[in-house]
Amino acid sequence: MSTRVSGKARTPAKTRVSAKTSGLAKTRVTATEAARKFSEILNRVAYKGESFVVERSGRPVCEIRPAEEEGISTQELVEILRSGPHPDKAYFDILEEITRNQPTVAPLPWEH
Numbered sequence: 001m002s003t004r005v006s007g008k009a010r011t012p013a014k015t016r017v018s019a020k021t022s023g024l025a026k027t028r029v030t031a032t033e034a035a036r037k038f039s040e041i042l043n044r045v046a047y048k049g050e051s052f053v054v055e056r057s058g059r060p061v062c063e064i065r066p067a068e069e070e071g072i073s074t075q076e077l078v079e080i081l082r083s084g085p086h087p088d089k090a091y092f093d094i095l096e097e098i099t100r101n102q103p104t105v106a107p108l109p110w111e112h
Contacts, residue, residue, distance in 0.1 A: 026063070031056045
């Protein structure tokens with residue numbers, strides 16, 4: 001039976017559930033077991049919100065957990081922009097003047 005070394009203590013490398021922290025438990029699995037049961041692990045992550053720590057040679061390598069929503073969707077951005085104040089004609093006139101009066105950029109020395 002393979003073992004996991006954690007400091008000086010030796011514990012079995014079989015699947016085990018770590019102590020709960022803030023209500024979330026992380027199941028520890030070996031890399032071999034994760035490869036063999038990848039579909040099952042993904043289903044447990046997707047449908048049950050479980051998290052897994054994958055270990056190789058007894059050391060944590062990665063974590064498989066539910067993805068966090070990052071930012072907003074394109075549709076949400078469009079809605080936010082549409083709901084905000086709309087610029088008036090004077091704004092566009094100023095913007096056009098600034099664009100027209102921009103200094104010319106010198107050519108880059110490596111572009112000949």
